[in-house]
Amino acid sequence: MSESPKSYKAPTGMPDILPEDMPAWLRLENAVRRLFPLYGYREIRTPLCEETQLFSRSVGEATDIVEKQMYTFSGGENEKSLTLRPEMTASVVRALIEHQLFKQKTMQKFFYIGPMFRKERPQKGRFRQFYQLGIEAFGSQDPLIDAETVMLFQHLLMDLGLSRFGIRLNSIGCMTCRGSYRDTLKQAMQSRLKTFCPDCKRRYERNPFRVLDCKVETCVQARVDLPRITDHLCAACRDHFDSVRKALDQNSVPYQVDPFLVRGLDYYTRTVYEVTSDLLGSQDSLGGGGRYDALVRELDGPDMGAVGFAAGMERLIMVMQQQEGSSVQSGSASDFYIVTIGAEQRPEAFRMLAELRRAGLSGDLDYEGRSVKAQMREGTRSGARFAVILGSDEVSRKVVKVKNMIDGVEVEVARDKMVETIKERR
Ligand code: AMP
Numbered sequence: 001m002s003e004s005p006k007s008y009k010a011p012t013g014m015p016d017i018l019p020e021d022m023p024a025w026l027r028l029e030n031a032v033r034r035l036f037p038l039y040g041y042r043e044i045r046t047p048l049c050e051e052t053q054l055f056s057r058s059v060g061e062a063t064d065i066v067e068k069q070m071y072t073f074s075g076g077e078n079e080k081s082l083t084l085r086p087e088m089t090a091s092v093v094r095a096l097i098e099h100q101l102f103k104q105k106t107m108q109k110f111f112y113i114g115p116m117f118r119k120e121r122p123q124k125g126r127f128r129q130f131y132q133l134g135i136e137a138f139g140s141q142d143p144l145i146d147a148e149t150v151m152l153f154q155h156l157l158m159d160l161g162l163s164r165f166g167i168r169l170n171s172i173g174c175m176t177c178r179g180s181y182r183d184t185l186k187q188a189m190q191s192r193l194k195t196f197c198p199d200c201k202r203r204y205e206r207n208p209f210r211v212l213d214c215k216v217e218t219c220v221q222a223r224v225d226l227p228r229i230t231d232h233l234c235a236a237c238r239d240h241f242d243s244v245r246k247a248l249d250q251n252s253v254p255y256q257v258d259p260f261l262v263r264g265l266d267y268y269t270r271t272v273y274e275v276t277s278d279l280l281g282s283q284d285s286l287g288g289g290g291r292y293d294a295l296v297r298e299l300d301g302p303d304m305g306a307v308g309f310a311a312g313m314e315r316l317i318m319v320m321q322q323q324e325g326s327s328v329q330s331g332s333a334s335d336f337y338i339v340t341i342g343a344e345q346r347p348e349a350f351r352m353l354a355e356l357r358r359a360g361l362s363g364d365l366d367y368e369g370r371s372v373k374a375q376m377r378e379g380t381r382s383g384a385r386f387a388v389i390l391g392s393d394e395v396s397r398k399v400v401k402v403k404n405m406i407d408g409v410e411v412e413v414a415r416d417k418m419v420e421t422i423k424e425r426r
Contacts, residue, residue, distance in 0.1 A: 013120065013128030024317045029113055031159050032133050039152050041111040041135050046091040048115070052081040058090040058295055060266025062206035069118040084117035089267070089292065089308060090299075092136045097301035107139040113313075125283035125315050134289070134310035138296065141305035143240050146271040146291055147247035149309050153275055153287065154253055156311075162319055165277045165286060167255040169248075171241035171270050172209070172262055173233050175294060178269075181232040182208060192222040212260040215282075228259035237270055244271050267292040271307065279322045280315055287311025335426055336363035337379030341372055341391035348395050352388065352418065359419040361426075363388075380405060385426050388418065 010016055017025060033043070056066045071084040085091055092110055095101070101108050113133045120126055135152065137145050150167065157165055172178060186208050189196075193204060197216040204211060212223060233241065248255055255273070263272045272290035280286070289309025297303045336356060340349045353365050363384055366375045379387045389401040389410075400418050403410040404425070413421045 013122035036111040044110040052083040131313035136308035143243035168258040170261040177234040333383035335361040337384035338365035339375040
């Protein structure tokens with residue numbers, strides 16, 4: 001039985017990025033590619049999926065991502081389970097270890113741009129396929145590197161002309177101070193358990209830190225006077241946090257300490273931070289990051305300090321567009337549109353098209369057999385700066401007409417001066 005015709009749609013929460021959106025995306029990507037190498041970061045690309053275990057071991061079994069958001073399928077070596085990457089840190093660490101990149105020199109700095117996948121409930125600013133840009137720096141415990149990553153995040157936002165953002169900073173200690181804080185915290189939480197949301201009741205058992213940054217109002221109320229991690233840091237973690245703050249202060253980076261900021265991924269140690277914007281609505285996080293000194297060893301690599309951040313590109317673009325109105329969208333205009341008076345000039349017009357493009361000029365001609373008037377209209381619609389007009393008379397005299405589409409002024413130029421004329425006047 002044949003199926004009834006159906007209209008296909010992109011999968012839920014996995015939006016298309018259409019050509020008119022691309023100028024903003026490219027502006028963001030170009031800013032990353034220009035800026036991040038200034039700080040010593042080099043681009044890395046890893047596969048879209050990894051062995052499932054890599055994520056459950058690094059992101060953490062008791063996190064929302066691993067518990068319910070992963071796209072998992074069989075098909076690895078010996079039908080091993082694979083998962084579409086929900087974030088990039090685990091993949092970068094895997095690549096660092098697999099290729100022994102840590103042996104090349106002490107510090108290794110990477111940046112990435114690419115799609116991530118999480119089976120979330122889609123809403124404004126929250127998708128199932130979304131893009132992140134981010135960095136990872138390996139090989140140092142120096143608090144200056146923590147500060148450097150925050151400053152690079154800030155530099156990117158400034159470079160994009162964004163000013164409406166805030167930075168929240170915290171330290172969640174090392175495995176040692178966190179262990180004893182966890183007990184203190186659970187004890188203090190016990191009497192308020194009944195006011196927690198259903199998720200937090202579950203988190204209380206498996207991952208009590210996550211209760212601290214729950215957004216549900218009753219949980220926000222319940223934690224007001226809970227013990228704070230910043231009062232339970234060991235001496236080394238306290239020194240580290242003080243040094244990060246000092247470095248940020250000395251470089252006039254504005255931030256707020258938020259003792260309840262914990263971030264959703266298990267691998268963080270010591271410094272954590274989040275960058276938010278009030279232009280985003282309820283999903284207000286532009287990105288976040290922190291230190292994860294135990295992760296490389298946890299994944300069977302050497303003992304090495306590590307710190308990084310990830311930022312959501314759709315959200316950055318939303319803020320860019322809100323701050324700048326439609327100006328980010330400009331840039332779709334081309335240099336020329338070739339108009340032929342009759343079909344006989346088409347071979348010559350096609351040669352001119354190739355010549356103009358080889359000279360680095362952008363434009364097109366009509367492929368649909370339109371009238372001269374319709375070709376002129378198409379030239380205007382395409383945003384071309386010049387119409388290059390060619391009739392049989394022009395072909396025989398080896399000239400073309402070049403019409404400025406903005407002021408309407410038309411000049412006749414020799415065929416071999418066409419490229420030069422357009423380049424000079426555009
Ligand atoms: P995370 O990897 O969870 O620390 O997220 C880092 C940043 O990625 C967030 O601050 C968001 O900007 C972005 N992000 C995370 N999840 C999503 C999602 N489902 N849809 C869109 N952006 C996301």
